[in-house]
Amino acid sequence: MNLLPSEIFRQFNGQGLITGHRGADRPVRRIAPVEDCAPGDLVFVDHAKYIGHVRAQKPSAVVTTEAIAAELGAIDGVALLIAPNVRLAIALLKQAYDDRDVRASEWPRIHPSAxxxxxxxxxxxxxxxxxxxxxxxxxxxxxxxxxxxxxxxxxxxxxxxxxxxxxxxxxxxxxxxxxxxxxxxxxxxxxxxxxxxxxxxxxxxxxxxxxxxxxxxxxxxxxxxxxxxxxxxxxxxxxxxxxxxxxxxxxxxxxxxxxxxxxxxxxxxxxxxxxxxxxxxxxxxxxxxxxxxxxxxxxxxxxxxxxxxxxxxxxxxxxxxxxxxxMAVLPRLHDMWTRLKVLEKKLADLAKS
Known part of the structure; x- marks a missing residue:
């Protein structure tokens, strides 16, 4: 893939998947995990714990929520694409840009052995x-x-x-x-x-x-x-x-x-x-x-x-x-059973006296 974040925004803004674009507009060449990203990558961030990775590794584009985007702030060279549902964005953007092409076959369209x-x-x-x-x-x-x-x-x-x-x-x-x-x-x-x-x-x-x-x-x-x-x-x-x-x-x-x-x-x-x-x-x-x-x-x-x-x-x-x-009670069943047997014995002793 070789796309600008602005192109991704235009393609998916109409259906409400990507609702905003701010910051840089550097080309995106691959979709990558945020832990292993670099300039030229697009990453998905749905938790604030990944903010450090973005600041340190500076991917070309980050798909994230409005709240996390506010925490990230402006980072030189990094585009922010705002997605109300980051997980849905993962699904649809990967389908569009980074899915297996099942039609790319090494065989004839109809294999002779069929x-x-x-x-x-x-x-x-x-x-x-x-x-x-x-x-x-x-x-x-x-x-x-x-x-x-x-x-x-x-x-x-x-x-x-x-x-x-x-x-x-x-x-x-x-x-x-x-x-x-x-x-x-x-x-x-x-x-x-x-x-x-x-x-x-x-x-x-x-x-x-x-x-x-x-x-x-x-x-x-x-x-x-x-x-x-x-x-x-x-x-x-x-x-x-x-x-x-x-x-x-x-x-x-x-x-x-x-x-x-x-x-x-x-x-x-x-x-x-x-x-x-x-x-x-x-x-x-x-x-x-x-x-x-x-x-x-x-x-x-x-x-x-x-x-x-x-x-x-x-x-x-x-x-x-x-x-x-x-389930919380289950690990204590043996202890409860033991205590019950002790109480039963005491009651039996009282009944005899």
Missing amino acids: VIHETVAVPDDALIGPGVVLGAGVKLGSGVVLMANVVVERDASIGPGSVLHPGCVVGYGCEIGAGVILKAGCVIGSEGFGFAQDERRRNYRIPHTGKVIVGDRVVIGANTNVDRATYGATVIGAGAVIDAMCHIGHNVEIGEDCILCAHTGLSGSTRFGKRVIASGQTGTLDHVTVADDVVLLHRAGLHNSIKEPGMYAGGPAQPLKDYLKN
Whole structure:
């Protein structure tokens, strides 16, 4: 990159991401961490503890809040770009100027090793990597990128601008929306975990014949598995973000803009409302429903539904305030038990006298 801070301001001022520009206007050549910056760099500062780095190392531009900018003051050669939400600025400026170019491939646009069924119409701007397999009736939107060894089974669809990293599998009939990112090794539309037993407890597979629908702008991390529905659809709402190595069971519905962190496992027919956040190793029993704007913490285990927004933690999940009180008591349980036994003995002695 080779941009002036004034150009960055003009590009992002209209959407309210960068609301002010003051100071110098020296060229920016890279985006760097504030701890390791130098002239020519753009850095993000969302905490006053980094002010010393800026003053000592003098990057070309600092994206920061109005309050921190006031503390920094004028520094010779340093531009200040004011951002009400520095973290959002990190996301959008890095996407614009410092992201991986997934279209910069060393391979031909359609690699000769790809196996593409004759019924598939490949858009002129699609990239098809080595070893890709596209089944009958697959639909590809414009600008899709399918990296090495992606498999898209029959009648599945991939929306415009979606990127499937190496080794992803999209099962038959599943629907991937626009601008979706599936990271390496994702499996979308595997058969769900459903079995019946006879009187001798032998297991019999229940075929899962539904599908998975992934909404627009969803990001799903590496080696995450989303099971197809028994009937109907497993649904991942638009804008949801799912971390690596999660498991989404059959007929689960995840609302818009949810965040699921690593190793979360949702049993069949779980329903998450909008903007639910599940921290690492959250788990649910089947048929649990979670209201909008719930935050699940500390390996939350959900045995029952949560009907009110708020923060919940532990297993079984409880309101965070109660959880913290109970956790504070836990290290003292042995001492309390010992004292209780002493009191019981004294009471028994009194009863005998």
